[in-house]
Amino acid sequence: MAFRLFEGKEHAAVYQKFRFPPPEEIKNTVLKYLDSKKKKPHVLAVDIGCGTGQVSRSLAPHFEKIIGVDISEAQLEEARKETNLTNVKYIKCHAEDLPADDGSVDLITAAHAAHWFDKEKFLKEANRVLKPGGCMALFGFTTEIDFSFPGVNPGRLTDIFEEVRQFINTYSHEENELMNFKSVFFITLLKLFFVCYRIENLPVKRPTSVSGAVGFIESFSVYQCFLRAEPSAAKATLKRIHQRFLEEMGVSSADTELEILMKYYCILTRKPE
Numbered sequence: 001m002a003f004r005l006f007e008g009k010e011h012a013a014v015y016q017k018f019r020f021p022p023p024e025e026i027k028n029t030v031l032k033y034l035d036s037k038k039k040k041p042h043v044l045a046v047d048i049g050c051g052t053g054q055v056s057r058s059l060a061p062h063f064e065k066i067i068g069v070d071i072s073e074a075q076l077e078e079a080r081k082e083t084n085l086t087n088v089k090y091i092k093c094h095a096e097d098l099p100a101d102d103g104s105v106d107l108i109t110a111a112h113a114a115h116w117f118d119k120e121k122f123l124k125e126a127n128r129v130l131k132p133g134g135c136m137a138l139f140g141f142t143t144e145i146d147f148s149f150p151g152v153n154p155g156r157l158t159d160i161f162e163e164v165r166q167f168i169n170t171y172s173h174e175e176n177e178l179m180n181f182k183s184v185f186f187i188t189l190l191k192l193f194f195v196c197y198r199i200e201n202l203p204v205k206r207p208t209s210v211s212g213a214v215g216f217i218e219s220f221s222v223y224q225c226f227l228r229a230e231p232s233a234a235k236a237t238l239k240r241i242h243q244r245f246l247e248e249m250g251v252s253s254a255d256t257e258l259e260i261l262m263k264y265y266c267i268l269t270r271k272p273e
């Protein structure tokens with residue numbers, strides 16, 4: 001089943017503005033894994049479900065060429081605006097039908113994206129394009145997200161966020177897809193092609209302003225589904241969370257910094273030689 005939840009131009013602009021780049025810890029782990037499993041040079045990386053290109057751009061210093069691919073033209077348009085890197089190209093295509101020759105790719109990444117793919121077809125395609133010894137990193141943040149600010153009771157801002165999330169989650173497919181992604185079926189399939197190594201719940205702190213935190217929530221595909229279904233209610237919900245954060249923090253400026261704690265998973269795999 002294909003999900004097309006990232007097609008809107010406004011969503012893509014919000015995505016570009018408020019989504020965080022990949023954590024250094026994850027990027028370094030992926031590159032170290034690749035170095036340990038495959039001899040240099042690392043020529044080609046393909047970043048699948050690249051969205052507005054945060055991961056594709058971060059790989060630029062480490063590869064001769066990076067291809068970011070996505071099914072959403074709106075996301076790719078934002079990605080193209082952001083880069084003057086000559087070794088990063090963006091192509092519209094499906095994860096299940098990649099624009100790369102057999103055995104030509106050193107690294108595949110898919111950040112916050114692989115749970116949306118047709119998992120069986122995608123893994124066959126990844127296996128086709130990877131070089132023997134080539135690696136794949138599937139990573140993202142989990143649904144466990146904490147917000148904090150000095151002097152505010154621990155958990156209080158997170159409770160406000162959770163209240164809103166429970167409410168908008170009625171529009172979500174994502175939780176189910178994340179469950180499928182971690183399911184025995186998927187892991188078994190993955191092991192058929194690749195040698196696997198998993199990192200679970202790597203904590204990453206993100207300092208951001210109140211408007212940044214609210215913008216981050218706005219970038220969620222589930223919020224965008226809510227916005228399409230009930231525009232006034234969705235906008236009012238965002239406004240309310242913004243207001244409640246400021247009140248709890250006892251501040252008036254939306255530029256005030258709070259901290260978001262996110263937990264990352266990363267599945268590292270290598271195609272046997």
Ligand SMILES: C[S@@+](CC[C@H](N)C(=O)[O-])C[C@H]1O[C@@H](n2cnc3c(N)ncnc32)[C@H](O)[C@@H]1O
Nearest residue numbers: 006049050051070071072094095111112113116
């Ligand atoms: C949550 S976004 C992640 C974007 C980016 N990787 C990041 O880390 O911010 C998921 C992206 O996957 C793309 N996507 C979903 N299904 C896809 C498929 N079958 N093939 C290619 N891209 C897909 C969506 O269009 C969307 O841009």
